[in-house]
Protein backbone atom coordinates (compact mmCIF):
# COMPACT_ATOMS: atom_id res chain seq x y z
CA UNK A 1 0.00 0.00 0.00
CA UNK A 2 1.79 3.14 1.19
CA UNK A 3 5.14 1.40 1.09
CA UNK A 4 4.40 -0.05 -2.34
CA UNK A 5 3.29 3.32 -3.63
CA UNK A 6 6.56 4.79 -2.41
CA UNK A 7 8.57 2.04 -4.12
CA UNK A 8 6.80 2.82 -7.36
CA UNK A 9 7.45 6.53 -6.95
CA UNK A 10 10.06 8.47 -8.86
CA UNK A 11 11.61 9.83 -5.68
CA UNK A 12 15.17 8.59 -5.25
CA UNK A 13 14.93 8.84 -1.45
CA UNK A 14 12.91 7.63 1.51
CA UNK A 15 10.79 10.48 2.84
CA UNK A 16 11.69 11.77 6.30
CA UNK A 17 9.54 12.80 9.28
CA UNK A 18 9.15 16.35 10.58
CA UNK A 19 11.64 17.83 13.03
CA UNK A 20 11.54 20.70 15.52
CA UNK A 21 15.24 20.95 16.44
CA UNK A 22 18.05 23.27 15.35
CA UNK A 23 19.59 20.91 12.80
CA UNK A 24 19.32 19.94 9.14
CA UNK A 25 17.83 16.52 8.46
CA UNK A 26 18.02 14.54 5.22
CA UNK A 27 17.07 11.03 4.07
CA UNK A 28 19.48 8.18 4.68
CA UNK A 29 22.24 8.18 2.10
CA UNK A 30 22.42 11.96 1.87
CA UNK A 31 24.76 14.42 3.62
CA UNK A 32 25.33 18.16 3.79
CA UNK A 33 27.97 20.77 4.53
CA UNK A 34 28.00 24.55 4.85
CA UNK A 35 29.29 26.35 1.76
CA UNK A 36 29.05 30.01 2.83
CA UNK A 37 27.79 31.79 5.92
CA UNK A 38 26.84 35.42 6.45
CA UNK A 39 30.12 37.24 7.07
CA UNK A 40 32.44 34.70 5.42
CA UNK A 41 35.17 36.57 3.52
CA UNK A 42 35.05 36.50 -0.27
CA UNK A 43 38.39 38.32 -0.37
CA UNK A 44 41.49 37.94 1.83
CA UNK A 45 41.37 41.57 2.91
CA UNK A 46 38.16 40.74 4.80
CA UNK A 47 39.72 37.80 6.63
CA UNK A 48 38.79 37.83 10.30
CA UNK A 49 35.50 39.66 9.68
CA UNK A 50 33.70 38.94 12.93
CA UNK A 51 29.91 38.80 12.93
CA UNK A 52 29.68 39.16 16.71
CA UNK A 53 27.83 42.48 17.20
CA UNK A 54 27.10 42.24 13.50
CA UNK A 55 30.63 42.88 12.33
CA UNK A 56 32.43 46.11 11.45
CA UNK A 57 31.41 48.37 8.55
CA UNK A 58 34.93 47.96 7.17
CA UNK A 59 34.93 45.10 4.69
CA UNK A 60 31.17 44.55 5.06
CA UNK A 61 31.05 44.74 1.24
CA UNK A 62 33.82 42.11 0.93
CA UNK A 63 32.00 39.26 2.73
CA UNK A 64 29.10 36.94 1.96
CA UNK A 65 25.97 38.97 2.75
CA UNK A 66 23.11 38.12 5.06
CA UNK A 67 19.86 36.23 4.51
CA UNK A 68 20.59 34.24 1.40
CA UNK A 69 17.66 33.77 -1.00
CA UNK A 70 17.35 33.00 -4.72
CA UNK A 71 20.44 31.70 -6.51
CA UNK A 72 21.57 30.33 -9.88
CA UNK A 73 24.70 28.47 -10.95
CA UNK A 74 26.75 29.23 -14.05
CA UNK A 75 29.55 27.31 -15.72
CA UNK A 76 32.07 29.56 -17.44
CA UNK A 77 35.35 28.47 -18.98
CA UNK A 78 35.75 25.68 -16.43
CA UNK A 79 34.76 27.87 -13.49
CA UNK A 80 31.71 27.09 -11.35
CA UNK A 81 30.03 30.37 -10.40
CA UNK A 82 27.07 31.03 -8.12
CA UNK A 83 25.10 34.26 -8.18
CA UNK A 84 23.03 34.58 -5.04
CA UNK A 85 20.72 37.08 -3.36
CA UNK A 86 20.89 38.58 0.13
CA UNK A 87 17.33 39.63 0.74
CA UNK A 88 17.42 41.70 3.91
CA UNK A 89 19.31 42.22 7.17
CA UNK A 90 18.34 41.25 10.69
CA UNK A 91 18.99 44.68 12.14
CA UNK A 92 19.06 43.46 15.74
CA UNK A 93 21.92 41.06 15.14
CA UNK A 94 23.78 43.30 12.69
CA UNK A 95 23.91 46.37 14.90
CA UNK A 96 25.57 46.62 18.31
CA UNK A 97 23.61 45.18 21.23
CA UNK A 98 21.71 47.89 23.05
CA UNK A 99 20.67 49.69 19.86
CA UNK A 100 17.72 47.32 19.46
CA UNK A 101 18.32 47.22 15.73
CA UNK A 102 18.19 50.97 15.19
CA UNK A 103 21.02 52.57 13.20
CA UNK A 104 22.87 55.20 15.24
CA UNK A 105 25.25 56.44 12.55
CA UNK A 106 25.87 56.71 8.84
CA UNK A 107 28.28 53.78 9.27
CA UNK A 108 25.52 51.60 10.70
CA UNK A 109 23.37 52.35 7.66
CA UNK A 110 26.25 51.73 5.27
CA UNK A 111 26.89 48.35 6.88
CA UNK A 112 23.26 47.29 6.49
CA UNK A 113 23.36 48.47 2.85
CA UNK A 114 26.53 46.47 2.19
CA UNK A 115 25.26 43.18 3.64
CA UNK A 116 22.28 43.04 1.25
CA UNK A 117 22.08 42.71 -2.51
CA UNK A 118 23.87 40.02 -4.46
CA UNK A 119 27.04 37.95 -4.23
CA UNK A 120 28.71 36.48 -7.28
CA UNK A 121 31.33 33.93 -6.24
CA UNK A 122 33.40 31.13 -7.64
CA UNK A 123 33.12 27.80 -5.85
CA UNK A 124 34.96 24.53 -6.29
CA UNK A 125 34.78 20.98 -5.01
CA UNK A 126 37.92 19.40 -3.59
CA UNK A 127 38.94 16.65 -1.22
CA UNK A 128 37.27 18.36 1.72
CA UNK A 129 34.10 19.17 -0.16
CA UNK A 130 32.94 22.46 -1.59
CA UNK A 131 34.50 25.82 -0.81
CA UNK A 132 34.33 29.41 -1.94
CA UNK A 133 37.37 30.37 -4.03
CA UNK A 134 38.62 33.34 -2.03
CA UNK A 135 39.95 36.21 -4.20
CA UNK A 136 38.63 34.64 -7.41
CA UNK A 137 38.50 37.38 -10.07
CA UNK A 138 34.80 36.47 -10.47
CA UNK A 139 33.96 37.27 -6.84
CA UNK A 140 31.83 40.37 -6.52
CA UNK A 141 29.47 42.08 -4.09
CA UNK A 142 26.60 44.12 -5.44
CA UNK A 143 24.75 46.10 -2.77
CA UNK A 144 22.51 49.07 -2.07
CA UNK A 145 24.95 51.57 -3.57
CA UNK A 146 26.24 49.74 -6.66
CA UNK A 147 25.78 51.77 -9.90
CA UNK A 148 23.04 50.38 -12.16
CA UNK A 149 21.60 51.23 -15.56
CA UNK A 150 17.86 51.77 -16.04
CA UNK A 151 16.82 50.62 -19.52
CA UNK A 152 13.64 49.86 -21.43
CA UNK A 153 10.47 51.78 -22.23
CA UNK A 154 10.25 53.69 -18.91
CA UNK A 155 13.95 54.63 -18.70
CA UNK A 156 14.43 58.40 -18.81
CA UNK A 157 10.80 59.09 -17.86
CA UNK A 158 10.26 62.11 -15.60
CA UNK A 159 9.10 59.82 -12.78
CA UNK A 160 12.53 58.13 -12.77
CA UNK A 161 14.55 61.38 -12.65
CA UNK A 162 16.17 62.65 -9.47
CA UNK A 163 18.44 65.59 -8.65
CA UNK A 164 21.39 63.19 -8.61
CA UNK A 165 20.36 61.57 -11.90
CA UNK A 166 18.53 64.06 -14.15
CA UNK A 167 18.65 61.50 -16.99
CA UNK A 168 16.48 58.91 -15.20
CA UNK A 169 18.75 56.17 -16.51
CA UNK A 170 21.41 55.71 -13.79
CA UNK A 171 20.21 54.29 -10.48
CA UNK A 172 22.18 53.20 -7.42
CA UNK A 173 21.74 49.85 -5.75
CA UNK A 174 19.40 46.90 -5.92
CA UNK A 175 17.05 46.44 -2.96
CA UNK A 176 15.49 43.44 -1.18
CA UNK A 177 16.70 40.82 -3.61
CA UNK A 178 14.31 37.94 -3.24
CA UNK A 179 13.97 35.28 -5.93
CA UNK A 180 16.09 34.76 -9.00
CA UNK A 181 16.02 33.78 -12.63
CA UNK A 182 18.40 33.07 -15.45
CA UNK A 183 18.31 33.97 -19.09
CA UNK A 184 18.99 31.57 -21.98
CA UNK A 185 22.07 33.72 -22.72
CA UNK A 186 23.67 33.00 -19.33
CA UNK A 187 22.93 36.07 -17.23
CA UNK A 188 21.50 36.25 -13.73
CA UNK A 189 18.21 37.91 -12.84
CA UNK A 190 17.73 39.27 -9.31
CA UNK A 191 14.26 40.41 -8.28
CA UNK A 192 13.52 43.41 -6.06
CA UNK A 193 10.71 42.61 -3.63
CA UNK A 194 9.98 44.66 -0.50
CA UNK A 195 11.88 47.76 -1.63
CA UNK A 196 9.34 50.05 -0.02
CA UNK A 197 10.54 49.25 3.49
CA UNK A 198 13.85 51.08 3.02
CA UNK A 199 12.28 54.49 2.35
CA UNK A 200 11.08 57.04 4.87
CA UNK A 201 10.74 60.79 5.29
CA UNK A 202 12.32 63.45 7.50
CA UNK A 203 9.91 66.14 6.32
CA UNK A 204 6.53 66.48 4.67
CA UNK A 205 5.89 64.09 1.79
CA UNK A 206 4.78 66.43 -0.98
CA UNK A 207 3.37 64.20 -3.71
CA UNK A 208 0.08 64.15 -5.59
CA UNK A 209 -1.78 62.36 -8.35
CA UNK A 210 -0.38 59.04 -9.58
CA UNK A 211 2.78 59.39 -7.45
CA UNK A 212 0.69 59.65 -4.31
CA UNK A 213 -1.52 56.78 -5.45
CA UNK A 214 1.64 54.78 -6.14
CA UNK A 215 3.04 55.50 -2.67
CA UNK A 216 -0.18 54.14 -1.20
CA UNK A 217 -0.41 51.11 -3.44
CA UNK A 218 3.26 50.15 -2.98
CA UNK A 219 3.38 50.98 0.73
CA UNK A 220 5.82 53.91 0.76
CA UNK A 221 5.45 56.21 3.76
CA UNK A 222 7.21 58.33 6.35
CA UNK A 223 8.42 55.58 8.67
CA UNK A 224 9.72 52.69 6.58
CA UNK A 225 10.41 49.36 8.23
CA UNK A 226 13.03 50.43 10.75
CA UNK A 227 16.10 50.60 8.51
CA UNK A 228 16.13 54.38 9.02
CA UNK A 229 18.24 54.91 5.93
CA UNK A 230 16.38 58.18 5.32
CA UNK A 231 17.79 59.69 8.52
CA UNK A 232 21.40 59.18 7.35
CA UNK A 233 21.21 58.91 3.56
CA UNK A 234 19.03 61.53 1.81
CA UNK A 235 18.55 59.29 -1.23
CA UNK A 236 16.08 57.26 0.84
CA UNK A 237 14.24 60.34 2.18
CA UNK A 238 11.09 60.65 0.06
CA UNK A 239 10.42 64.15 1.37
CA UNK A 240 13.64 65.15 -0.45
CA UNK A 241 13.69 62.59 -3.27
CA UNK A 242 10.12 61.45 -4.06
CA UNK A 243 11.13 59.72 -7.31
CA UNK A 244 13.83 57.53 -5.79
CA UNK A 245 11.38 54.68 -4.90
CA UNK A 246 10.40 54.52 -8.59
CA UNK A 247 13.96 53.37 -9.32
CA UNK A 248 13.45 50.19 -7.27
CA UNK A 249 10.99 47.31 -7.64
CA UNK A 250 12.46 46.03 -10.90
CA UNK A 251 14.09 42.88 -12.23
CA UNK A 252 17.86 43.41 -12.52
CA UNK A 253 20.14 41.56 -14.97
CA UNK A 254 23.72 40.79 -13.95
CA UNK A 255 26.48 39.20 -16.04
CA UNK A 256 28.12 36.82 -13.53
CA UNK A 257 31.12 36.29 -15.81
CA UNK A 258 32.14 39.97 -15.90
CA UNK A 259 32.80 41.55 -12.49
CA UNK A 260 33.18 44.97 -14.13
CA UNK A 261 29.77 44.89 -15.84
CA UNK A 262 27.07 47.34 -14.76
CA UNK A 263 23.84 45.64 -13.60
CA UNK A 264 20.79 46.53 -15.68
CA UNK A 265 17.30 47.32 -14.36
CA UNK A 266 14.74 46.27 -16.99
CA UNK A 267 11.70 48.54 -16.87
CA UNK A 268 9.95 46.43 -19.51
CA UNK A 269 9.30 43.75 -16.87
CA UNK A 270 7.22 46.12 -14.73
CA UNK A 271 7.60 47.51 -11.23
CA UNK A 272 6.11 45.59 -8.34
CA UNK A 273 7.25 43.45 -5.41
CA UNK A 274 9.01 40.89 -7.57
CA UNK A 275 9.42 37.39 -6.23
CA UNK A 276 11.32 35.63 -9.04
CA UNK A 277 11.54 35.69 -12.83
CA UNK A 278 11.09 32.37 -14.63
CA UNK A 279 12.32 32.65 -18.21
CA UNK A 280 11.16 30.24 -20.91
CA UNK A 281 11.01 30.41 -24.69
CA UNK A 282 7.80 30.56 -26.71
CA UNK A 283 7.30 28.13 -29.58
CA UNK A 284 8.74 30.69 -32.01
CA UNK A 285 11.70 31.64 -29.80
CA UNK A 286 10.29 34.79 -28.22
CA UNK A 287 11.33 35.28 -24.59
CA UNK A 288 8.60 34.70 -21.99
CA UNK A 289 9.10 35.80 -18.37
CA UNK A 290 6.67 34.72 -15.66
CA UNK A 291 6.68 36.85 -12.49
CA UNK A 292 4.73 36.98 -9.23
CA UNK A 293 4.01 40.05 -7.08
CA UNK A 294 4.21 38.86 -3.49
CA UNK A 295 1.64 40.80 -1.57
CA UNK A 296 -1.85 39.82 -0.50
CA UNK A 297 -4.27 40.38 -3.37
CA UNK A 298 -1.65 41.25 -5.98
CA UNK A 299 -1.17 39.62 -9.38
CA UNK A 300 0.68 37.18 -11.62
CA UNK A 301 2.46 38.74 -14.61
CA UNK A 302 3.84 37.56 -17.95
CA UNK A 303 6.16 39.37 -20.34
CA UNK A 304 6.51 38.26 -23.98
CA UNK A 305 9.29 39.84 -26.06
CA UNK A 306 8.76 41.21 -29.54
CA UNK A 307 12.08 39.85 -30.70
CA UNK A 308 13.19 36.25 -30.96
CA UNK A 309 16.13 34.76 -29.04
CA UNK A 310 18.80 33.21 -31.23
CA UNK A 311 21.77 31.55 -29.50
CA UNK A 312 24.78 33.79 -30.05
CA UNK A 313 22.62 36.59 -31.48
CA UNK A 314 21.86 40.01 -30.02
CA UNK A 315 19.83 40.00 -26.82
CA UNK A 316 19.13 43.75 -26.98
CA UNK A 317 15.56 44.50 -25.93
CA UNK A 318 14.61 40.89 -25.20
CA UNK A 319 13.67 41.80 -21.61
CA UNK A 320 12.21 45.23 -22.42
CA UNK A 321 10.56 45.46 -25.83
CA UNK A 322 7.43 43.39 -25.63
CA UNK A 323 4.07 43.01 -23.92
CA UNK A 324 3.47 42.85 -20.18
CA UNK A 325 0.25 41.10 -19.19
CA UNK A 326 -1.55 40.05 -16.00
CA UNK A 327 -3.44 36.82 -15.38
CA UNK A 328 -7.18 36.44 -15.05
CA UNK A 329 -8.22 33.02 -13.77
CA UNK A 330 -11.80 32.03 -14.56
CA UNK A 331 -13.94 29.69 -12.50
CA UNK A 332 -14.29 27.20 -15.38
CA UNK A 333 -10.63 26.20 -15.21
CA UNK A 334 -9.44 28.44 -18.02
CA UNK A 335 -7.71 31.79 -17.91
CA UNK A 336 -6.35 34.61 -20.00
CA UNK A 337 -3.33 36.89 -20.05
CA UNK A 338 -4.62 40.49 -20.22
CA UNK A 339 -2.23 42.83 -22.01
CA UNK A 340 -1.40 46.08 -20.20
CA UNK A 341 -1.65 48.71 -22.94
CA UNK A 342 -2.64 52.38 -23.02
CA UNK A 343 -5.95 51.26 -24.59
CA UNK A 344 -6.72 48.59 -21.96
CA UNK A 345 -5.61 50.62 -18.93
CA UNK A 346 -6.17 54.26 -19.85
CA UNK A 347 -2.61 54.89 -18.65
CA UNK A 348 0.45 56.25 -20.42
CA UNK A 349 2.90 53.54 -21.59
CA UNK A 350 5.72 54.32 -19.12
CA UNK A 351 3.28 54.72 -16.21
CA UNK A 352 1.87 51.25 -16.94
CA UNK A 353 5.32 49.85 -16.16
CA UNK A 354 6.13 52.11 -13.19
CA UNK A 355 2.69 51.55 -11.65
CA UNK A 356 2.08 48.03 -12.94
CA UNK A 357 -0.15 47.21 -9.98
CA UNK A 358 -2.60 49.96 -10.89
CA UNK A 359 -2.52 48.85 -14.52
CA UNK A 360 -3.34 45.30 -13.42
CA UNK A 361 -6.30 46.54 -11.40
CA UNK A 362 -7.52 48.56 -14.38
CA UNK A 363 -7.87 45.43 -16.55
CA UNK A 364 -9.43 43.21 -13.87
CA UNK A 365 -6.59 40.82 -13.06
CA UNK A 366 -7.36 38.08 -10.54
CA UNK A 367 -6.25 38.93 -7.00
CA UNK A 368 -4.01 36.15 -5.65
CA UNK A 369 -2.91 34.71 -2.30
CA UNK A 370 0.63 36.17 -2.42
CA UNK A 371 2.36 34.83 -5.55
CA UNK A 372 5.85 33.62 -4.64
CA UNK A 373 8.15 31.54 -6.90
CA UNK A 374 7.14 30.41 -10.38
CA UNK A 375 8.84 27.46 -12.04
CA UNK A 376 8.26 25.96 -15.48
CA UNK A 377 8.39 22.21 -16.09
CA UNK A 378 11.26 21.44 -18.48
CA UNK A 379 9.43 18.33 -19.70
CA UNK A 380 5.96 19.80 -20.33
CA UNK A 381 4.59 23.17 -21.40
CA UNK A 382 3.28 24.18 -17.98
CA UNK A 383 4.27 26.45 -15.11
CA UNK A 384 3.63 26.40 -11.35
CA UNK A 385 3.33 29.24 -8.85
CA UNK A 386 3.42 29.02 -5.07
CA UNK A 387 0.57 31.03 -3.51
CA UNK A 388 1.99 31.09 -0.04
CA UNK A 389 -0.97 32.08 2.16
CA UNK A 390 -3.46 34.88 2.77
CA UNK A 391 -4.66 35.66 6.24
CA UNK A 392 -6.51 38.85 5.38
CA UNK A 393 -9.07 37.91 2.76
CA UNK A 394 -11.44 40.73 1.91
CA UNK A 395 -9.24 43.42 3.41
CA UNK A 396 -7.81 45.80 0.84
CA UNK A 397 -4.09 45.10 0.94
CA UNK A 398 -3.25 48.74 0.24
CA UNK A 399 -5.26 51.84 -0.39
CA UNK A 400 -6.26 51.64 -4.03
CA UNK A 401 -5.97 47.84 -3.99
CA UNK A 402 -8.80 45.59 -4.94
CA UNK A 403 -11.09 43.50 -2.82
CA UNK A 404 -9.58 40.04 -2.50
CA UNK A 405 -12.42 37.53 -2.32
CA UNK A 406 -11.90 33.79 -2.39
CA UNK A 407 -11.82 32.80 -6.08
CA UNK A 408 -10.88 29.89 -8.36
CA UNK A 409 -7.17 29.40 -7.68
CA UNK A 410 -7.47 30.97 -4.19
CA UNK A 411 -10.50 29.03 -2.95
CA UNK A 412 -10.23 29.19 0.83
CA UNK A 413 -11.52 32.07 2.91
CA UNK A 414 -8.81 32.07 5.59
CA UNK A 415 -5.81 30.58 3.87
CA UNK A 416 -3.06 29.87 6.37
CA UNK A 417 -1.59 26.93 4.46
CA UNK A 418 -1.20 28.06 0.86
CA UNK A 419 -1.48 26.26 -2.49
CA UNK A 420 0.32 25.80 -5.79
CA UNK A 421 -1.49 26.79 -8.98
CA UNK A 422 -0.43 25.36 -12.33
CA UNK A 423 -1.30 26.54 -15.82
CA UNK A 424 -0.94 24.90 -19.22
CA UNK A 425 -0.82 27.40 -22.08
CA UNK A 426 -3.10 26.57 -24.98
CA UNK A 427 -1.40 25.27 -28.15
CA UNK A 428 1.54 24.19 -25.96
CA UNK A 429 2.94 27.70 -26.36
CA UNK A 430 3.98 29.95 -23.47
CA UNK A 431 3.14 32.95 -25.69
CA UNK A 432 -0.52 31.87 -26.09
CA UNK A 433 -2.92 34.30 -24.44
CA UNK A 434 -5.19 31.62 -22.94
CA UNK A 435 -4.53 28.63 -20.71
CA UNK A 436 -6.05 25.88 -18.58
CA UNK A 437 -5.30 25.89 -14.87
CA UNK A 438 -5.66 23.64 -11.85
CA UNK A 439 -4.28 23.37 -8.33
CA UNK A 440 -1.29 21.05 -8.08
CA UNK A 441 -1.68 20.99 -4.32
CA UNK A 442 -3.61 22.70 -1.57
CA UNK A 443 -1.54 22.49 1.59
CA UNK A 444 -3.46 21.78 4.77
CA UNK A 445 -3.62 19.78 7.95
CA UNK A 446 -5.60 16.53 7.60
CA UNK A 447 -5.08 15.77 11.28
CA UNK A 448 -6.88 18.93 12.35
CA UNK A 449 -9.45 19.39 9.56
CA UNK A 450 -11.62 17.10 7.44
CA UNK A 451 -12.69 19.91 5.12
CA UNK A 452 -10.78 22.04 2.56
CA UNK A 453 -8.33 23.07 5.30
CA UNK A 454 -7.21 19.45 5.47
CA UNK A 455 -5.62 20.00 2.06
CA UNK A 456 -5.92 18.30 -1.30
CA UNK A 457 -5.75 14.52 -1.77
CA UNK A 458 -1.96 14.52 -2.18
CA UNK A 459 -1.55 15.91 1.36
CA UNK A 460 -1.23 13.30 4.10
CA UNK A 461 -0.20 13.31 7.77
CA UNK A 462 3.17 12.10 6.47
CA UNK A 463 4.01 14.93 4.06
CA UNK A 464 2.16 17.98 5.32
CA UNK A 465 3.60 21.49 5.32
CA UNK A 466 2.42 25.08 5.12
CA UNK A 467 3.32 28.18 3.10
CA UNK A 468 5.05 26.95 -0.06
CA UNK A 469 7.41 29.65 -1.31
CA UNK A 470 10.65 28.64 -3.11
CA UNK A 471 10.28 26.25 -6.00
CA UNK A 472 12.41 24.82 -8.80
CA UNK A 473 12.19 21.95 -11.26
CA UNK A 474 15.18 19.67 -11.60
CA UNK A 475 16.37 18.24 -14.91
CA UNK A 476 14.53 14.97 -14.24
CA UNK A 477 11.21 16.81 -13.98
CA UNK A 478 10.61 16.67 -10.23
CA UNK A 479 9.45 19.92 -8.67
CA UNK A 480 11.19 20.89 -5.42
CA UNK A 481 9.10 22.91 -2.98
CA UNK A 482 10.56 25.00 -0.14
CA UNK A 483 8.52 26.44 2.70
CA UNK A 484 8.44 29.74 4.61
CA UNK A 485 5.68 29.18 7.09
CA UNK A 486 4.61 28.76 10.67
CA UNK A 487 7.02 26.32 12.33
CA UNK A 488 5.41 26.41 15.79
CA UNK A 489 4.26 22.79 15.30
CA UNK A 490 1.18 23.74 17.33
CA UNK A 491 -2.55 24.10 16.79
CA UNK A 492 -3.35 24.39 13.10
CA UNK A 493 0.30 23.67 12.35
CA UNK A 494 0.69 20.66 14.65
CA UNK A 495 2.54 17.87 12.90
CA UNK A 496 4.15 20.17 10.30
CA UNK A 497 7.39 20.90 12.14
CA UNK A 498 10.18 23.13 10.92
CA UNK A 499 10.31 24.68 7.46
CA UNK A 500 11.35 22.13 4.90
CA UNK A 501 11.96 21.09 1.33
CA UNK A 502 9.84 18.49 -0.44
CA UNK A 503 9.85 16.93 -3.87
CA UNK A 504 6.74 16.66 -6.00
CA UNK A 505 5.93 14.47 -8.98
CA UNK A 506 4.04 16.69 -11.43
CA UNK A 507 2.39 13.68 -13.11
CA UNK A 508 1.10 11.69 -10.11
CA UNK A 509 0.81 14.64 -7.72
CA UNK A 510 2.75 12.69 -5.11
CA UNK A 511 4.77 14.84 -2.66
CA UNK A 512 7.52 13.61 -0.30
CA UNK A 513 9.54 15.40 2.39
CA UNK A 514 13.28 15.47 1.61
CA UNK A 515 14.79 17.92 4.08
CA UNK A 516 13.93 19.76 7.28
CA UNK A 517 15.69 22.98 8.25
CA UNK A 518 16.71 24.29 11.67
CA UNK A 519 13.93 25.82 13.77
CA UNK A 520 13.19 29.44 12.91
CA UNK A 521 14.55 29.23 9.38
CA UNK A 522 12.95 29.51 6.00
CA UNK A 523 14.33 27.23 3.29
CA UNK A 524 14.79 29.33 0.15
CA UNK A 525 16.97 29.21 -2.95
CA UNK A 526 17.92 26.09 -4.88
CA UNK A 527 20.42 25.38 -7.63
CA UNK A 528 22.55 22.52 -8.89
CA UNK A 529 26.23 22.10 -9.68
CA UNK A 530 27.12 21.63 -13.34
CA UNK A 531 27.50 17.86 -12.83
CA UNK A 532 24.20 17.71 -10.93
CA UNK A 533 25.82 15.74 -8.12
CA UNK A 534 25.49 18.65 -5.68
CA UNK A 535 22.46 20.67 -4.71
CA UNK A 536 22.88 24.16 -3.23
CA UNK A 537 20.15 25.10 -0.74
CA UNK A 538 19.64 28.36 1.14
CA UNK A 539 18.83 28.54 4.86
CA UNK A 540 17.48 32.02 5.65
CA UNK A 541 16.95 33.54 9.10
CA UNK A 542 17.79 30.39 11.12
CA UNK A 543 17.25 30.44 14.88
CA UNK A 544 19.31 29.06 17.74
CA UNK A 545 23.02 29.18 16.97
CA UNK A 546 22.81 27.40 13.63
CA UNK A 547 25.10 26.38 11.98
CA UNK A 548 28.03 27.00 14.35
CA UNK A 549 26.32 25.69 17.50
CA UNK A 550 27.51 28.76 19.37
CA UNK A 551 27.10 32.51 18.93
CA UNK A 552 24.70 34.21 16.55
CA UNK A 553 22.63 32.25 14.05
CA UNK A 554 24.03 32.72 10.53
CA UNK A 555 22.07 32.41 7.32
CA UNK A 556 24.02 30.07 5.02
CA UNK A 557 24.09 28.22 1.77
CA UNK A 558 24.53 24.50 2.23
CA UNK A 559 25.51 21.76 -0.22
CA UNK A 560 23.51 18.54 -0.24
CA UNK A 561 25.01 15.42 -1.80
CA UNK A 562 24.39 11.70 -1.99
CA UNK A 563 26.87 9.61 -0.02
CA UNK A 564 27.53 7.63 -3.24
CA UNK A 565 28.06 10.90 -5.15
CA UNK A 566 25.15 10.00 -7.41
CA UNK A 567 23.05 12.41 -9.42
CA UNK A 568 20.78 14.56 -7.30
CA UNK A 569 18.38 16.13 -9.77
Ligand code: FEO
Nearest residue numbers: 178193275294372
Ligand atom coordinates in the same frame (compact mmCIF):
# COMPACT_ATOMS: atom_id res chain seq x y z
FE1 FEO B 1 11.06 37.34 -0.50
FE2 FEO B 1 8.04 36.74 -1.19
O1 FEO B 1 9.62 36.24 -0.54
Ligand code: CA
Nearest residue numbers: 178372469470
Ligand atom coordinates in the same frame (compact mmCIF):
# COMPACT_ATOMS: atom_id res chain seq x y z
CA1 CA C 1 10.09 33.98 -0.99
Ligand code: CA
Nearest residue numbers: 372388469484
Ligand atom coordinates in the same frame (compact mmCIF):
# COMPACT_ATOMS: atom_id res chain seq x y z
CA1 CA D 1 7.43 33.88 1.97
Ligand code: CA
Nearest residue numbers: 087484522540
Ligand atom coordinates in the same frame (compact mmCIF):
# COMPACT_ATOMS: atom_id res chain seq x y z
CA1 CA E 1 12.28 35.54 3.34
